[in-house]
Amino acid sequence: MAHDPLRLAVVVGSGRPGSTGATVARWFAGQARRYGGLCTDVIDLAGYTLPAEPVTAPPPEAAAQLADLTPRLAAADVFVLVTPEYNRSFPASLKALIDWHDSEWQAKPVGFVSYGGRSGGLRAVEQLRQVLGELHAVAVRDTVSFHGVWDLFDPEGSPRDPEGCATAAKALLDQLGWWGTVLREGRTRHPYLHGARPVLTGRAGG
Secondary structure, eight states: OOSSOEEEEEEEOOOSTTOHHHHHHHHHHHHHHHHOSEEEEEEEGGGOOOOSSOOSSOOHHHHHHHHHHHHHHHHOSEEEEEEOOBTTBOOHHHHHHHHTOSTTTTTOEEEEEEEESTTTTHHHHHHHHHHHHHTTOEEEEEEEEEETGGGTBOTTSOBSSHHHHHHHHHHHHHHHHHHHHHHHHHHHHSOOOOOSOGGGSSOTTO
16 A cells, blocks of 8 residues: 555445444444554444435535535545445435535545345445446445344444454455555546536436
8 A cells, every 4th residue: 555544434324323334334444444554434324314315505404414524525535335235225325425425436446345134235235336336436346245244243343253254354455455546646646537417417307
């Protein structure tokens, strides 16, 4: 990695207070801190309620929340989205966060830590890959997924199989480190150019 630490934003995608996602995110953030070369910021969406529909002039409540959220996303060099799977997709809170932002995601790598039942949240991840591709983000290949998550953490929030989880986390962090360094250098040398904000243009009937 570069000498300057990469800024990692770990986003807890569930909007429910005290969700399993918060436990998973705390564990992953600890892995990232032990990995080194990263400055980690955990963003828990349980503390925010963004309207589902982005507009050019957000209402006062949304504007106040964006004043906190947007700079944290903009400062990040890499992202990890911690997501459950709701009805074969990802939470509305996470979709709202993504849709309310644009350039903050561009030309930056995104990794995924998913959790759920038998699928481990992987169907949510596949949908997120498509959404983030539209916003010019780079979704890395490897993921960390917890299948049957409710049996995998002890009451203190630690994985019952720490070695297996740590191995998966390291593989993800290796990829994020490489992409994060390369893309940060690229954005510094050549500012990323893109078209108009997609969520505000070319919308039929809305």
